[in-house]
Amino acid sequence: MSRNHIHLPSETELRAKALESLLVEKGLVKPATLDAIIETYQNQVGPRNGAHLVALAWADADFRQRLLADASAAAAEIGCFGRQGEHLQALENTPVAHNLVVCTLCSCYPWTVLGLPPAWYKSAPYRSRAVSEPRAVLAEFGTEVSEEVEIRVWDSTSEMRYLVLPMRPPGTDGWSAEQLSRLVTRNAMIGVEQALLPGQLTS
Amino acid sequence: MRGGHDLGGRQGFGPIRPEPESAEPVFHSEWERRVFAMTLATGMLGQWNIDQSRHARERQHPADYLAQTYYENWLAGTEKLLLEAGLLSAEELEQAMARAGEHQASRDGQGARAVSKREMRIPGPDDARKILRSGGPASRESSSPPRFAPGEQVLLRRKLTSGHTRAPAYAQGCSGWIRACLGGHVFPDANSAGEAIAHHLYSVCFDSHALWGADAESFTVLIDLWEPYLEAFDAESDRCG
Numbered sequence: 001m002s003r004n005h006i007h008l009p010s011e012t013e014l015r016a017k018a019l020e021s022l023l024v025e026k027g028l029v030k031p032a033t034l035d036a037i038i039e040t041y042q043n044q045v046g047p048r049n050g051a052h053l054v055a056l057a058w059a060d061a062d063f064r065q066r067l068l069a070d071a072s073a074a075a076a077e078i079g080c081f082g083r084q085g086e087h088l089q090a091l092e093n094t095p096v097a098h099n100l101v102v103c104t105l106c107s108c109y110p111w112t113v114l115g116l117p118p119a120w121y122k123s124a125p126y127r128s129r130a131v132s133e134p135r136a137v138l139a140e141f142g143t144e145v146s147e148e149v150e151i152r153v154w155d156s157t158s159e160m161r162y163l164v165l166p167m168r169p170p171g172t173d174g175w176s177a178e179q180l181s182r183l184v185t186r187n188a189m190i191g192v193e194q195a196l197l198p199g200q201l202t203s
Numbered sequence: 204m205r206g207g208h209d210l211g212g213r214q215g216f217g218p219i220r221p222e223p224e225s226a227e228p229v230f231h232s233e234w235e236r237r238v239f240a241m242t243l244a245t246g247m248l249g250q251w252n253i254d255q256s257r258h259a260r261e262r263q264h265p266a267d268y269l270a271q272t273y274y275e276n277w278l279a280g281t282e283k284l285l286l287e288a289g290l291l292s293a294e295e296l297e298q299a300m301a302r303a304g305e306h307q308a309s310r311d312g313q314g315a316r317a318v319s320k321r322e323m324r325i326p327g328p329d330d331a332r333k334i335l336r337s338g339g340p341a342s343r344e345s346s347s348p349p350r351f352a353p354g355e356q357v358l359l360r361r362k363l364t365s366g367h368t369r370a371p372a373y374a375q376g377c378s379g380w381i382r383a384c385l386g387g388h389v390f391p392d393a394n395s396a397g398e399a400i401a402h403h404l405y406s407v408c409f410d411s412h413a414l415w416g417a418d419a420e421s422f423t424v425l426i427d428l429w430e431p432y433l434e435a436f437d438a439e440s441d442r443c444g
Contacts, residue, residue, distance in 0.1 A: 036328035104211035151422035158427035159341035
Protein backbone atom coordinates (compact mmCIF):
# COMPACT_ATOMS: atom_id res chain seq x y z
CA MET A 1 0.00 0.00 0.00
CA SER A 2 1.36 3.39 -0.88
CA ARG A 3 1.01 6.32 1.45
CA ASN A 4 -0.83 9.16 -0.08
CA HIS A 5 0.51 12.64 0.42
CA ILE A 6 -2.53 14.35 1.82
CA HIS A 7 -2.36 12.62 5.19
CA LEU A 8 -2.24 15.20 7.98
CA PRO A 9 -0.74 14.07 11.24
CA SER A 10 -1.49 16.61 13.95
CA GLU A 11 2.00 16.08 15.35
CA THR A 12 3.43 17.41 12.10
CA GLU A 13 1.07 20.35 12.05
CA LEU A 14 2.27 21.26 15.55
CA ARG A 15 5.91 20.86 14.62
CA ALA A 16 5.47 23.16 11.64
CA LYS A 17 3.69 25.72 13.78
CA ALA A 18 6.34 25.48 16.50
CA LEU A 19 9.14 25.96 14.02
CA GLU A 20 7.48 28.95 12.42
CA SER A 21 6.86 30.70 15.78
CA LEU A 22 10.44 30.07 16.81
CA LEU A 23 11.91 31.34 13.53
CA VAL A 24 9.79 34.48 13.70
CA GLU A 25 10.60 35.07 17.39
CA LYS A 26 14.29 34.80 16.69
CA GLY A 27 14.02 37.16 13.75
CA LEU A 28 15.27 34.55 11.30
CA VAL A 29 12.17 34.65 9.12
CA LYS A 30 9.64 37.38 8.40
CA PRO A 31 6.02 36.23 8.14
CA ALA A 32 5.49 38.51 5.13
CA THR A 33 8.36 36.73 3.38
CA LEU A 34 6.69 33.35 3.90
CA ASP A 35 3.46 34.78 2.49
CA ALA A 36 5.28 36.17 -0.56
CA ILE A 37 6.89 32.79 -1.27
CA ILE A 38 3.57 30.96 -0.94
CA GLU A 39 1.77 33.52 -3.10
CA THR A 40 4.39 33.10 -5.84
CA TYR A 41 3.94 29.33 -6.16
CA GLN A 42 0.29 29.11 -5.26
CA ASN A 43 -0.92 31.74 -7.71
CA GLN A 44 1.73 33.03 -10.09
CA VAL A 45 4.06 30.28 -11.22
CA GLY A 46 2.28 27.23 -12.57
CA PRO A 47 1.71 24.89 -15.53
CA ARG A 48 -0.16 27.48 -17.59
CA ASN A 49 3.27 29.01 -18.25
CA GLY A 50 4.46 25.77 -19.80
CA ALA A 51 1.22 25.34 -21.74
CA HIS A 52 1.71 28.81 -23.24
CA LEU A 53 5.27 27.86 -24.22
CA VAL A 54 4.19 24.60 -25.86
CA ALA A 55 1.32 26.26 -27.73
CA LEU A 56 3.68 28.93 -29.06
CA ALA A 57 6.05 26.20 -30.22
CA TRP A 58 3.18 24.46 -32.04
CA ALA A 59 1.99 27.69 -33.67
CA ASP A 60 5.33 29.24 -34.56
CA ALA A 61 8.11 27.18 -36.18
CA ASP A 62 10.76 29.78 -35.35
CA PHE A 63 9.80 29.80 -31.69
CA ARG A 64 9.87 25.98 -31.70
CA GLN A 65 13.45 26.07 -32.97
CA ARG A 66 14.42 28.55 -30.27
CA LEU A 67 12.71 26.44 -27.60
CA LEU A 68 14.53 23.29 -28.68
CA ALA A 69 17.86 25.11 -28.94
CA ASP A 70 17.69 26.91 -25.57
CA ALA A 71 14.51 26.44 -23.56
CA SER A 72 15.57 28.77 -20.72
CA ALA A 73 16.03 31.63 -23.20
CA ALA A 74 12.77 30.82 -25.00
CA ALA A 75 10.88 30.68 -21.69
CA ALA A 76 12.39 34.02 -20.70
CA GLU A 77 10.85 35.54 -23.84
CA ILE A 78 7.44 35.03 -22.24
CA GLY A 79 8.60 36.09 -18.78
CA CYS A 80 9.29 32.65 -17.30
CA PHE A 81 12.62 32.58 -15.55
CA GLY A 82 14.04 32.09 -12.09
CA ARG A 83 14.57 29.35 -9.58
CA GLN A 84 14.44 25.75 -10.81
CA GLY A 85 14.38 26.90 -14.43
CA GLU A 86 17.95 28.07 -14.89
CA HIS A 87 18.93 25.14 -17.13
CA LEU A 88 15.78 24.20 -18.96
CA GLN A 89 15.72 21.73 -21.84
CA ALA A 90 12.70 20.94 -23.99
CA LEU A 91 12.27 17.28 -25.01
CA GLU A 92 10.45 16.86 -28.29
CA ASN A 93 7.97 14.02 -28.64
CA THR A 94 7.87 12.66 -32.18
CA PRO A 95 6.14 9.75 -33.93
CA VAL A 96 9.18 7.62 -33.00
CA ALA A 97 10.11 8.89 -29.52
CA HIS A 98 8.14 9.58 -26.35
CA ASN A 99 9.78 11.38 -23.42
CA LEU A 100 9.00 10.93 -19.74
CA VAL A 101 10.53 12.93 -16.87
CA VAL A 102 11.22 11.74 -13.30
CA CYS A 103 13.53 12.54 -10.41
CA THR A 104 14.36 9.26 -8.69
CA LEU A 105 16.50 10.92 -5.99
CA CYS A 106 14.18 13.73 -4.91
CA SER A 107 11.67 15.90 -6.75
CA CYS A 108 13.55 18.02 -9.31
CA TYR A 109 11.02 19.69 -11.59
CA PRO A 110 10.96 22.77 -13.86
CA TRP A 111 9.25 25.21 -11.49
CA THR A 112 9.38 28.23 -13.82
CA VAL A 113 7.21 26.54 -16.43
CA LEU A 114 5.24 23.93 -14.46
CA GLY A 115 5.07 25.31 -10.90
CA LEU A 116 5.48 22.88 -8.01
CA PRO A 117 5.26 19.16 -8.78
CA PRO A 118 2.11 17.16 -8.14
CA ALA A 119 2.11 14.77 -5.16
CA TRP A 120 2.32 11.67 -7.38
CA TYR A 121 5.51 12.96 -9.05
CA LYS A 122 7.18 13.08 -5.62
CA SER A 123 5.81 9.71 -4.50
CA ALA A 124 7.81 6.51 -4.05
CA PRO A 125 5.73 4.53 -6.57
CA TYR A 126 6.44 6.97 -9.41
CA ARG A 127 10.07 7.62 -8.53
CA SER A 128 10.87 3.92 -8.22
CA ARG A 129 8.99 2.64 -11.26
CA ALA A 130 9.42 5.33 -13.94
CA VAL A 131 12.99 4.13 -14.63
CA SER A 132 12.26 0.40 -14.44
CA GLU A 133 8.84 -0.07 -16.05
CA PRO A 134 7.81 3.14 -17.82
CA ARG A 135 5.22 1.50 -20.06
CA ALA A 136 3.42 0.10 -17.04
CA VAL A 137 3.57 3.56 -15.44
CA LEU A 138 2.18 5.19 -18.59
CA ALA A 139 -0.61 2.62 -18.69
CA GLU A 140 -1.64 3.68 -15.17
CA PHE A 141 -2.16 7.17 -16.56
CA GLY A 142 -4.21 5.68 -19.40
CA THR A 143 -1.43 6.34 -21.90
CA GLU A 144 -0.65 3.69 -24.50
CA VAL A 145 2.53 4.19 -26.50
CA SER A 146 2.97 1.78 -29.40
CA GLU A 147 5.80 -0.74 -29.21
CA GLU A 148 7.62 0.86 -32.15
CA VAL A 149 7.95 4.16 -30.30
CA GLU A 150 11.11 4.52 -28.22
CA ILE A 151 10.42 5.55 -24.62
CA ARG A 152 13.05 7.92 -23.25
CA VAL A 153 13.00 8.37 -19.48
CA TRP A 154 14.89 11.40 -18.18
CA ASP A 155 16.09 11.06 -14.59
CA SER A 156 16.63 14.64 -13.34
CA THR A 157 19.78 14.04 -11.32
CA SER A 158 21.41 17.44 -12.00
CA GLU A 159 20.21 21.06 -12.11
CA MET A 160 19.05 20.48 -15.71
CA ARG A 161 15.27 20.74 -15.83
CA TYR A 162 13.25 18.92 -18.46
CA LEU A 163 10.00 19.94 -20.14
CA VAL A 164 8.29 17.60 -22.59
CA LEU A 165 7.10 19.21 -25.82
CA PRO A 166 4.12 16.99 -26.70
CA MET A 167 3.03 16.32 -30.28
CA ARG A 168 0.48 18.76 -31.64
CA PRO A 169 -2.89 17.00 -31.77
CA PRO A 170 -4.54 16.45 -35.14
CA GLY A 171 -7.56 18.56 -36.05
CA THR A 172 -6.04 21.81 -34.82
CA ASP A 173 -5.04 23.44 -38.11
CA GLY A 174 -5.41 27.20 -37.96
CA TRP A 175 -5.84 27.30 -34.18
CA SER A 176 -4.31 30.25 -32.37
CA ALA A 177 -1.67 29.74 -29.69
CA GLU A 178 -4.26 30.68 -27.10
CA GLN A 179 -6.67 28.01 -28.34
CA LEU A 180 -3.89 25.45 -28.58
CA SER A 181 -2.70 26.08 -25.02
CA ARG A 182 -5.98 24.64 -23.70
CA LEU A 183 -4.93 21.24 -25.07
CA VAL A 184 -1.67 21.23 -23.13
CA THR A 185 -1.98 19.55 -19.75
CA ARG A 186 0.65 19.55 -17.04
CA ASN A 187 0.81 15.77 -17.27
CA ALA A 188 1.56 15.98 -21.01
CA MET A 189 4.53 18.23 -20.22
CA ILE A 190 5.87 15.66 -17.71
CA GLY A 191 5.29 13.01 -20.36
CA VAL A 192 2.80 10.73 -18.62
CA GLU A 193 0.04 11.71 -21.04
CA GLN A 194 -0.39 13.04 -24.57
CA ALA A 195 -1.83 16.48 -25.24
CA LEU A 196 -5.63 16.55 -25.33
CA LEU A 197 -7.53 16.08 -28.58
CA PRO A 198 -9.94 18.88 -29.54
CA GLY A 199 -12.87 16.59 -28.68
CA GLN A 200 -11.55 16.14 -25.12
CA LEU A 201 -11.90 19.82 -24.22
CA THR A 202 -14.58 20.11 -21.59
CA SER A 203 -15.79 23.61 -22.33
CA MET B 204 24.52 7.72 0.05
CA ARG B 205 22.09 4.91 -0.66
CA GLY B 206 19.41 6.16 1.70
CA GLY B 207 15.65 5.87 1.63
CA HIS B 208 15.56 8.53 -1.10
CA ASP B 209 17.47 6.55 -3.74
CA LEU B 210 14.36 5.00 -5.20
CA GLY B 211 15.01 4.12 -8.84
CA GLY B 212 14.04 0.50 -9.48
CA ARG B 213 13.01 -0.28 -5.90
CA GLN B 214 9.93 -2.46 -5.69
CA GLY B 215 6.85 -2.93 -3.59
CA PHE B 216 5.47 0.62 -3.46
CA GLY B 217 2.39 -0.30 -5.45
CA PRO B 218 0.41 1.73 -7.98
CA ILE B 219 0.82 5.48 -8.41
CA ARG B 220 -2.81 6.53 -7.92
CA PRO B 221 -2.47 10.11 -9.19
CA GLU B 222 -5.07 12.66 -8.24
CA PRO B 223 -6.82 14.03 -11.33
CA GLU B 224 -4.83 17.01 -12.60
CA SER B 225 -7.81 19.34 -12.57
CA ALA B 226 -8.61 18.49 -8.94
CA GLU B 227 -5.18 18.63 -7.35
CA PRO B 228 -4.37 21.67 -5.22
CA VAL B 229 -0.80 23.05 -5.12
CA PHE B 230 -0.69 22.32 -1.38
CA HIS B 231 -2.91 19.88 0.48
CA SER B 232 -2.96 21.71 3.79
CA GLU B 233 -1.86 24.88 5.49
CA TRP B 234 1.13 23.29 7.23
CA GLU B 235 2.53 22.11 3.88
CA ARG B 236 2.42 25.70 2.62
CA ARG B 237 4.23 26.95 5.69
CA VAL B 238 6.88 24.21 5.59
CA PHE B 239 7.54 24.86 1.90
CA ALA B 240 7.93 28.60 2.52
CA MET B 241 10.06 28.14 5.68
CA THR B 242 12.40 25.85 3.78
CA LEU B 243 12.90 28.42 1.02
CA ALA B 244 13.08 31.40 3.39
CA THR B 245 15.68 29.79 5.67
CA GLY B 246 17.61 28.69 2.59
CA MET B 247 17.84 32.36 1.64
CA LEU B 248 19.84 33.03 4.82
CA GLY B 249 22.81 31.65 2.90
CA GLN B 250 23.92 29.23 5.62
CA TRP B 251 23.68 26.14 3.43
CA ASN B 252 23.41 25.28 -0.27
CA ILE B 253 20.94 23.16 -2.23
CA ASP B 254 23.04 19.99 -1.99
CA GLN B 255 23.40 20.33 1.79
CA SER B 256 19.66 20.83 1.91
CA ARG B 257 19.02 17.65 -0.12
CA HIS B 258 21.52 15.73 1.97
CA ALA B 259 19.80 16.79 5.21
CA ARG B 260 16.61 15.07 4.02
CA GLU B 261 18.48 12.03 2.71
CA ARG B 262 20.42 11.44 5.93
CA GLN B 263 17.29 10.49 7.82
CA HIS B 264 16.74 6.85 8.76
CA PRO B 265 15.38 5.18 5.59
CA ALA B 266 12.34 3.93 7.49
CA ASP B 267 11.52 7.51 8.50
CA TYR B 268 12.15 8.91 5.02
CA LEU B 269 9.83 6.35 3.44
CA ALA B 270 7.11 6.54 6.09
CA GLN B 271 6.91 10.32 6.09
CA THR B 272 5.08 12.40 3.53
CA TYR B 273 7.03 14.67 1.21
CA TYR B 274 6.71 17.86 3.22
CA GLU B 275 7.33 15.99 6.48
CA ASN B 276 10.73 15.16 5.00
CA TRP B 277 11.22 18.82 4.12
CA LEU B 278 10.35 19.80 7.69
CA ALA B 279 12.77 17.25 9.14
CA GLY B 280 15.53 18.44 6.80
CA THR B 281 14.97 22.12 7.57
CA GLU B 282 15.02 21.50 11.33
CA LYS B 283 18.25 19.52 10.97
CA LEU B 284 19.92 22.30 8.95
CA LEU B 285 18.86 24.99 11.43
CA LEU B 286 20.16 22.93 14.36
CA GLU B 287 23.45 22.09 12.66
CA ALA B 288 24.00 25.72 11.62
CA GLY B 289 23.52 26.71 15.27
CA LEU B 290 20.59 28.96 14.41
CA LEU B 291 18.26 26.97 16.70
CA SER B 292 18.86 24.61 19.60
CA ALA B 293 17.07 21.33 20.25
CA GLU B 294 15.90 22.78 23.56
CA GLU B 295 14.34 25.78 21.85
CA LEU B 296 12.55 23.51 19.41
CA GLU B 297 11.21 21.35 22.24
CA GLN B 298 9.97 24.37 24.13
CA ALA B 299 8.33 25.83 21.03
CA MET B 300 6.69 22.47 20.40
CA ALA B 301 5.32 22.38 23.95
CA ARG B 302 3.92 25.89 23.56
CA ALA B 303 2.36 25.02 20.22
CA GLY B 304 0.79 21.95 21.85
CA GLU B 305 -0.76 24.09 24.56
CA HIS B 306 -2.00 26.56 21.97
CA GLN B 307 -0.20 29.33 23.78
CA ALA B 308 0.44 32.48 21.90
CA SER B 309 4.18 32.91 21.74
CA ARG B 310 5.59 35.91 23.52
CA ASP B 311 8.37 37.86 21.93
CA GLY B 312 11.70 36.32 22.72
CA GLN B 313 10.22 33.78 25.17
CA GLY B 314 12.59 30.86 25.43
CA ALA B 315 14.47 31.91 22.34
CA ARG B 316 18.14 32.68 22.44
CA ALA B 317 19.35 35.58 20.35
CA VAL B 318 21.08 34.46 17.19
CA SER B 319 24.73 35.45 17.10
CA LYS B 320 25.34 38.38 14.82
CA ARG B 321 26.95 36.66 11.93
CA GLU B 322 26.89 38.08 8.43
CA MET B 323 23.32 37.22 7.64
CA ARG B 324 20.66 39.23 5.89
CA ILE B 325 17.05 38.34 6.68
CA PRO B 326 15.13 38.58 3.40
CA GLY B 327 11.92 40.60 3.28
CA PRO B 328 9.10 39.77 0.84
CA ASP B 329 10.58 41.84 -1.98
CA ASP B 330 14.01 40.27 -1.48
CA ALA B 331 12.43 36.81 -1.62
CA ARG B 332 10.52 37.61 -4.84
CA LYS B 333 13.72 38.91 -6.37
CA ILE B 334 15.72 35.84 -5.33
CA LEU B 335 13.07 33.51 -6.79
CA ARG B 336 12.95 35.50 -10.05
CA SER B 337 16.73 35.57 -10.38
CA GLY B 338 17.41 31.91 -9.70
CA GLY B 339 20.97 30.68 -9.32
CA PRO B 340 22.61 28.95 -12.27
CA ALA B 341 24.69 25.86 -11.43
CA SER B 342 26.83 26.13 -14.57
CA ARG B 343 30.47 27.11 -14.08
CA GLU B 344 33.47 27.53 -16.29
CA SER B 345 35.61 24.42 -16.17
CA SER B 346 39.36 24.80 -16.42
CA SER B 347 39.85 21.51 -18.27
CA PRO B 348 38.32 20.20 -21.51
CA PRO B 349 35.68 17.46 -21.21
CA ARG B 350 37.22 14.00 -20.92
CA PHE B 351 34.42 12.23 -22.81
CA ALA B 352 32.84 12.98 -26.18
CA PRO B 353 29.31 12.31 -27.48
CA GLY B 354 28.92 8.70 -28.62
CA GLU B 355 31.63 7.43 -26.31
CA GLN B 356 30.79 4.45 -24.11
CA VAL B 357 31.26 4.98 -20.39
CA LEU B 358 30.78 3.12 -17.14
CA LEU B 359 29.04 4.67 -14.14
CA ARG B 360 31.35 3.76 -11.28
CA ARG B 361 30.08 1.89 -8.27
CA LYS B 362 30.61 3.96 -5.19
CA LEU B 363 29.42 3.56 -1.64
CA THR B 364 29.61 6.87 0.17
CA SER B 365 28.03 8.18 3.33
CA GLY B 366 28.06 11.62 1.70
CA HIS B 367 25.69 13.18 -0.79
CA THR B 368 25.84 12.00 -4.39
CA ARG B 369 23.65 12.28 -7.46
CA ALA B 370 24.78 9.01 -9.01
CA PRO B 371 21.67 6.86 -8.56
CA ALA B 372 22.34 3.36 -7.19
CA TYR B 373 20.30 1.61 -9.89
CA ALA B 374 22.69 2.65 -12.66
CA GLN B 375 25.98 2.25 -10.80
CA GLY B 376 28.16 -0.41 -12.38
CA CYS B 377 26.27 -0.13 -15.68
CA SER B 378 27.55 1.16 -18.99
CA GLY B 379 25.95 3.73 -21.23
CA TRP B 380 26.76 6.25 -23.96
CA ILE B 381 27.50 9.94 -23.75
CA ARG B 382 24.57 11.75 -25.40
CA ALA B 383 25.82 15.28 -24.78
CA CYS B 384 28.36 17.30 -22.84
CA LEU B 385 26.48 19.88 -20.82
CA GLY B 386 29.44 21.97 -19.67
CA GLY B 387 30.84 22.56 -16.21
CA HIS B 388 28.31 22.32 -13.35
CA VAL B 389 28.73 22.60 -9.58
CA PHE B 390 29.65 19.11 -8.33
CA PRO B 391 27.04 18.04 -5.74
CA ASP B 392 29.26 15.57 -3.88
CA ALA B 393 31.75 18.33 -3.02
CA ASN B 394 29.16 21.10 -2.76
CA SER B 395 27.33 19.23 0.00
CA ALA B 396 30.60 19.27 1.93
CA GLY B 397 30.82 23.03 1.42
CA GLU B 398 33.27 22.96 -1.47
CA ALA B 399 31.85 24.63 -4.59
CA ILE B 400 33.95 23.06 -7.32
CA ALA B 401 32.75 22.32 -10.85
CA HIS B 402 33.10 19.29 -13.09
CA HIS B 403 31.85 18.54 -16.57
CA LEU B 404 28.30 17.28 -16.63
CA TYR B 405 27.14 14.76 -19.23
CA SER B 406 23.79 13.43 -20.36
CA VAL B 407 24.36 9.67 -20.40
CA CYS B 408 22.10 7.23 -22.20
CA PHE B 409 21.47 3.74 -20.75
CA ASP B 410 19.69 0.84 -22.41
CA SER B 411 17.01 -0.62 -20.14
CA HIS B 412 18.46 -4.10 -20.56
CA ALA B 413 21.87 -2.96 -19.27
CA LEU B 414 20.06 -1.66 -16.17
CA TRP B 415 17.45 -4.35 -15.58
CA GLY B 416 18.37 -7.44 -17.58
CA ALA B 417 17.12 -9.16 -20.69
CA ASP B 418 13.50 -9.52 -19.55
CA ALA B 419 12.96 -5.82 -18.90
CA GLU B 420 10.75 -3.54 -21.00
CA SER B 421 12.72 -1.99 -23.87
CA PHE B 422 13.39 1.71 -23.35
CA THR B 423 16.15 4.23 -22.75
CA VAL B 424 17.07 6.04 -19.54
CA LEU B 425 18.96 9.35 -19.70
CA ILE B 426 20.81 10.38 -16.56
CA ASP B 427 22.83 13.54 -15.92
CA LEU B 428 26.19 12.49 -14.52
CA TRP B 429 29.35 14.37 -13.56
CA GLU B 430 32.76 13.41 -14.91
CA PRO B 431 34.13 11.96 -11.62
CA TYR B 432 31.25 9.44 -11.64
CA LEU B 433 32.33 8.04 -15.00
CA GLU B 434 35.16 6.04 -16.43
CA ALA B 435 35.97 4.95 -19.96
CA PHE B 436 34.13 1.73 -20.71
CA ASP B 437 36.07 -1.46 -20.71
CA ALA B 438 34.20 -4.70 -21.39
CA GLU B 439 35.98 -6.34 -18.44
CA SER B 440 34.44 -3.88 -16.01
CA ASP B 441 30.87 -4.26 -17.28
CA ARG B 442 29.17 -6.17 -14.49
CA CYS B 443 25.62 -5.49 -15.54
CA GLY B 444 25.41 -7.11 -18.95
